[in-house]
Amino acid sequence: MKCKIVAVLIVSVVTSFVCGRMLFAQYTGGSYDGYSMGSFTASLYMPVTTGYTGGNGDGYARGSFTASLWMPTVTTGSATNVTTSSATLNGTVNAHGTSTTALFQYGANSGVYIGTSSTTSISTDGTSTVSISISSLSASTTYYYRIAANNSAGTSTGNEASFTTTSSPGGGGEGGGGGGGTKYTLTVISASPSNGATGVGANTAVSVTFSLLMNGSTLTTEVFKLSSDVGSATGSVSTDYYKAIFTPASSLSYDTTYTAVITTKAQAANAAGTTLDSNYSWSFTTEIVPIVPTPTHMSTVTPAFIPSPTPVA
Numbered sequence: 616m617k618c619k620i621v622a623v624l625i626v627s628v629v630t631s632f633v634c635g636r637m638l639f640a641q642y643t644g645g646s647y648d649g650y651s652m653g654s655f656t657a658s659l660y661m662p663v664t665t666g667y668t669g670g671n672g673d674g675y676a677r678g679s680f681t682a683s684l685w686m687p688t689v690t691t692g693s694a695t696n697v698t699t700s701s702a703t704l705n706g707t708v709n710a711h712g713t714s715t716t717a718l719f720q721y722g723a724n725s726g727v728y729i730g731t732s733s734t735t736s737i738s739t740d741g742t743s744t745v746s747i748s749i750s751s752l753s754a755s756t757t758y759y760y761r762i763a764a765n766n767s768a769g770t771s772t773g774n775e776a777s778f779t780t781t782s783s784p785g786g787g788g789e790g791g792g793g794g795g796g797t798k799y800t801l802t803v804i805s806a807s808p809s810n811g812a813t814g815v816g817a818n819t820a821v822s823v824t825f826s827l828l829m830n831g832s833t834l835t836t837e838v839f840k841l842s843s844d845v846g847s848a849t850g851s852v853s854t855d856y857y858k859a860i861f862t863p864a865s866s867l868s869y870d871t872t873y874t875a876v877i878t879t880k881a882q883a884a885n886a887a888g889t890t891l892d893s894n895y896s897w898s899f900t901t902e903i904v905p906i907v908p909t910p911t912h913m914s915t916v917t918p919a920f921i922p923s924p925t926p927v928a
Contacts, residue, residue: 691773706762753885
């Protein structure tokens with residue numbers, strides 16, 4: 616399909632319409648019958664699948680243009696409806712007409728976003744308001760957040776903002792006596808492999824799930840340890856909301872009992888930095904050495920000798 620480009624030349628910049636889509640282009644070339652000749656480098660608000668090249672001087676564009684999509688434009692807004700355990704995060708997104716996914720990133724430490732909200736989809740050209748609620752927060756805790764949006768051109772993030780959840784009923788805060796406030800307790804809900812498990816694969820990562828959202832910066836290999844009778848296993852620790860994962864640097868030894876330990880230095884992502892009451896440990900045993908079948912030797916059968924018949928005279 617040929618798309619007529621109507622151009623208005625102001626110095627060397629033209630504002631044009633290509634098949635109904637607005638673009639801002641740097642124009643190079645001359646003119647023919649009032650229409651553009653030469654080349655354009657354009658940034659379009661709308662998705663473009665092909666660039667135009669060529670022409671025949673019949674009043675349509677001659678030359679070529681190169682088009683690129685726009686990344687989303689985002690702005691982080693203020694938090695509303697803040698309670699002891701939830702809040703609504705607000706912001707704006709301009710998708711520039713391209714299918715875009717928006718969400719909020721948040722955490723209890725500035726610049727460290729270990730939580731993400733649910734997502735919402737936007738495709739309009741213009742500023743849209745985004746409001747998403749988050750929950751399972753800790754009382755009397757400052758949370759830091761920002762909006763993020765992604766489309767086929769890339770990801771944009773807004774400036775960081777913050778809010779502080781309200782105090783627990785009674786005004787006592789977390790474990791703060793006098794007002795009878797709620798005391799938050801950090802416990803281990805589950806571990807994988809489970810305690811006493813056998814036949815665990817040698818390439819298994821070890822994980823633990825907590826009762827509270829965790830402060831990932833406190834979960835290191837000095838806090839989450841894995842060892843056997845022959846020594847400590849080396850590896851790395853990562854976090855995912857309520858979960859901590861120890862990934863061994865190499866395969867675990869076969870038919871070996873390992874003990875995992877989470878020390879009391881692991882902290883929840885709340886103002887009190889809630890810790891375990893005591894170290895938590897559990898054990899499991901890895902699989903035995905896999906048996907590799909021995910190839911069966913196939914004997915070679917030698918054909919029997921058959922004498923040649925004697926010719927009859």
